[in-house]
Amino acid sequence: MKTELILVGRTVSKEFARLIDDYSERITHYLPFSITTIPELKSTGSLSEEQQKSAEGEQILRRLQPSDTVVLLDEHGREPRSVELAAWLQKKQLSARRLVFVIGGPYGFSPAVYERANEQLSLSRLTFSHQMVRAIFLEQLYRACTIIKGEPYHHE
Numbered sequence: 001m002k003t004e005l006i007l008v009g010r011t012v013s014k015e016f017a018r019l020i021d022d023y024s025e026r027i028t029h030y031l032p033f034s035i036t037t038i039p040e041l042k043s044t045g046s047l048s049e050e051q052q053k054s055a056e057g058e059q060i061l062r063r064l065q066p067s068d069t070v071v072l073l074d075e076h077g078r079e080p081r082s083v084e085l086a087a088w089l090q091k092k093q094l095s096a097r098r099l100v101f102v103i104g105g106p107y108g109f110s111p112a113v114y115e116r117a118n119e120q121l122s123l124s125r126l127t128f129s130h131q132m133v134r135a136i137f138l139e140q141l142y143r144a145c146t147i148i149k150g151e152p153y154h155h156e
Contacts, residue, residue, distance in 0.1 A: 002032045002098045003141075006063055007134060008056050008105040009040040016131045023138035030145035031093070036063060040105075049107040057110030060102055069096040070117045073103045073137055075127070077120030082154060085121075085140060086147035101141075103133055 011017045020035070027033045038059045044052055064070060069092060080088060092099050101121075104113070114120075123136055146153035 001093045001096050002034075003027075004033070004098065004100045005035045005134075005138070006060060006100060006102045007035060007037045008060070008103065009130070010037055011131055011134060013131050016135050019135040020138055023135070023142045026142045027138065027145060030142075030149065038063070050110075052105065053107050053110040054112075056105045057113040060104070060109075060113050061116060064100060064116065065098065068098045068100045070119075071099065071101050072109060072113065072117045072120045073101060073123065073133060074109065074120040075122055075125075077122040079122045079124065082140060082143050083147060083156075086144035089141075089144045090148050101137070103130060103137065106130060 011020055024033060024035060038056065041047070041052060041055055047055070089099075102109075102113070102117075109117075123133060123140065128136065143154050
């Protein structure tokens with residue numbers, strides 16, 4: 001199963017970028033993994049939040065294939081524990097050809113992206129910056145991989 005993370009906008013913080021690179025590299029030891037960054041929209045001052053979500057949504061949808069299993073990282077998604085995420089990922093490895101996670105822009109996702117998604121996951125009820133969510137999610141994806149392999153990274 002190929003796994004991809006789609007991000008809207010580049011990672012600005014050098015510290016978060018280093019964490020993201022580190023966990024991305026670690027993840028590739030367990031499964032084929034890549035990150036696709038959709039460029040930030042230009043001149044957003046003249047766009048409403050809905051117009052911005054719609055334009056970002058079009059960019060996201062263009063990168064998806066009909067057979068993809070699409071999971072949005074969204075505050076309204078289910079909130080699994082790390083071991084539950086690992087069990088879920090293990091099941092997806094058996095059923096999905098390509099698993100695509102998406103972290104949207106500052107205003108969330110357009111209705112069209114929500115409609116295309118197969119699932120939504122939340123990392124917490126707390127609100128984190130989009131920069132921070134990238135690093136936290138990748139750490140959790142790496143943790144799930146180590147749990148699946150029975151490695152000692154995760155402690156109950």
